[in-house]
Amino acid sequence: MLHNFGQYLLFLKTLVTRAESLKIIFKRTIDEAILIGTNSVFIVALVSTFIGAVSTVQVSYNMVNALIPRSTIGFIVREMVILELAPTITSIVLAGKVGSSIAGGLGTMKITEQVDALEVMGVNSVSYLVLPKILASLLVFPMLVVIAMFLGLLGGYVAGTATGELTAQEYITGIRIDFIPYNVVFALIKSVIFSFLISSISSFRGYNTSGGALEVGAASTTAVTQSVIAVLIADFISAQLLL
Amino acid sequence: MIEIHNIHKSFDGKKVLDGISGVFETGKTNLLLGASGTGKSVLLKCIVGLVKPDIGSVTFDGTYFTNNKLDIRQEIRRKIGMLFQGSALFDSMTVEENVEFPLKMLSHMPKSERMDRVNFCLQRVGLENANKKMPSELSGGMKKRVGIARAIAPNCTYLFCDEPNSGLDPLTALKIDALIAEITEEYNITTIVVTHDMNSVIEIGEKIMFLYEGKKIWEGSRDNILDAEVPELKEFIFANRLMRDAKKVEKGAAK
Ligand SMILES: Nc1ncnc2c1ncn2[C@@H]1O[C@H](COP(=O)(O)OP(=O)(O)O)[C@@H](O)[C@H]1O
Ligand SMILES: [Mg+2]
Numbered sequence: 001m002l003h004n005f006g007q008y009l010l011f012l013k014t015l016v017t018r019a020e021s022l023k024i025i026f027k028r029t030i031d032e033a034i035l036i037g038t039n040s041v042f043i044v045a046l047v048s049t050f051i052g053a054v055s056t057v058q059v060s061y062n063m064v065n066a067l068i069p070r071s072t073i074g075f076i077v078r079e080m081v082i083l084e085l086a087p088t089i090t091s092i093v094l095a096g097k098v099g100s101s102i103a104g105g106l107g108t109m110k111i112t113e114q115v116d117a118l119e120v121m122g123v124n125s126v127s128y129l130v131l132p133k134i135l136a137s138l139l140v141f142p143m144l145v146v147i148a149m150f151l152g153l154l155g156g157y158v159a160g161t162a163t164g165e166l167t168a169q170e171y172i173t174g175i176r177i178d179f180i181p182y183n184v185v186f187a188l189i190k191s192v193i194f195s196f197l198i199s200s201i202s203s204f205r206g207y208n209t210s211g212g213a214l215e216v217g218a219a220s221t222t223a224v225t226q227s228v229i230a231v232l233i234a235d236f237i238s239a240q241l242l243l
Numbered sequence: 244m245i246e247i248h249n250i251h252k253s254f255d256g257k258k259v260l261d262g263i264s265g266v267f268e269t270g271k272t273n274l275l276l277g278a279s280g281t282g283k284s285v286l287l288k289c290i291v292g293l294v295k296p297d298i299g300s301v302t303f304d305g306t307y308f309t310n311n312k313l314d315i316r317q318e319i320r321r322k323i324g325m326l327f328q329g330s331a332l333f334d335s336m337t338v339e340e341n342v343e344f345p346l347k348m349l350s351h352m353p354k355s356e357r358m359d360r361v362n363f364c365l366q367r368v369g370l371e372n373a374n375k376k377m378p379s380e381l382s383g384g385m386k387k388r389v390g391i392a393r394a395i396a397p398n399c400t401y402l403f404c405d406e407p408n409s410g411l412d413p414l415t416a417l418k419i420d421a422l423i424a425e426i427t428e429e430y431n432i433t434t435i436v437v438t439h440d441m442n443s444v445i446e447i448g449e450k451i452m453f454l455y456e457g458k459k460i461w462e463g464s465r466d467n468i469l470d471a472e473v474p475e476l477k478e479f480i481f482a483n484r485l486m487r488d489a490k491k492v493e494k495g496a497a498k
Contacts, residue, residue, distance in 0.1 A: 024348075112334075113327040114332075114333055120293065120320065120325045121321075121344075121345050122348075
């Protein structure tokens, strides 16, 4: 366990020592970012819309006290979506989607000697393959989280008004009560931390694959599991430190 | 010329290479022969620097490689072309991009010059119309050809091939062997081919080292390998019925 963690730190160090030229890293990062973005935007949109919708229906179901204004539902949904659901659930979804694809892709390159082929050419394979994936994640995850926030709130609006639980006016008023812009910043900071954890852990797992197709599958699974655990721990710590 | 000196390598306490020394000559196809699992691939990886030997050193044309400064090692690596056992083509890139890749990473050639070189190399290995194909669309033999094209694209001085004809039918295997030998002679480069195939030995083995359990136990060429008196090598060669028959015919002719 500790040995693994030490290896992970050494792996992170090779990312920045003897890096490839900025031009190459930049181009590869853009390519990876487009790939990550286009591959995950649909699932993120779907999950966040539904989570916003379900949250609204459930909160409203639990708010039977007639003394509390219905707009409070919008307020609670906003707090949940922005602070926790959008950054954390999105990251967990992305750990599954992006983490497994990073680990699987690198693992396959490793066992088919494509990584060796790069190294023989004198290319630093870690910097060439992994650094762009991590940078792209840092760039794209926060964007996806912003989309998730918006769609979560929109999903809540649609579900709330369609079921007749509250009026559009009440919902809009609700999501504007006591709005603290820092919460959005906080969520984005979290998403940056999560994106680093997911992409680096998955890369580490993929890059250290040896053996055959079976091991590639195992590396993918381990990558997702460990990324999710790391995200949840980091979520807890950042709530303690930053709020 | 590549010289290796007293190479040792163990994995988790298991000895794989046990003190191998030797010289690989320029302009010749040097073979590393041996059964599966004797450490041929590991030795090749030690020579190109993918695996670090526990003891021992490698010298490329007089320049010390193992444990030398990074920029000197990088300088030598730029002159190395390698064909991997499974071809190791980058599967997200087309054939053309695969061959162009080392040029893009290692040289400052402008795009048009790079494409000229790519087309030249693909033509050299007999693949004119495959530029836009993906590796997954290629047959085993074509993959090897692309691998060779990629290895020679940056004008390599040293060419390493790990079992270039494994998994190929005998005819295609022969063609790949012949291609490697031709290229070696044509560009006067130092080529090391790992193989366990007696056909390759007879076709292209100008200089052969026979490895057995991590040691070099015989050295020679295709001209004298059939007369070798090392029992392990004899067993290896004459495991094949055809080779036994060939030997009988030869003996008969000598009488
Ligand atoms: N990275 C490695 N870690 C542990 N053992 C290895 C590694 N690479 C090779 N070996 C072992 O070294 C031995 C020789 O392997 P190899 O050089 O691939 O044989 P071959 O002569 O067939 O190419 C095998 O027993 C293999 O299990
Ligand atoms: Mg081998």
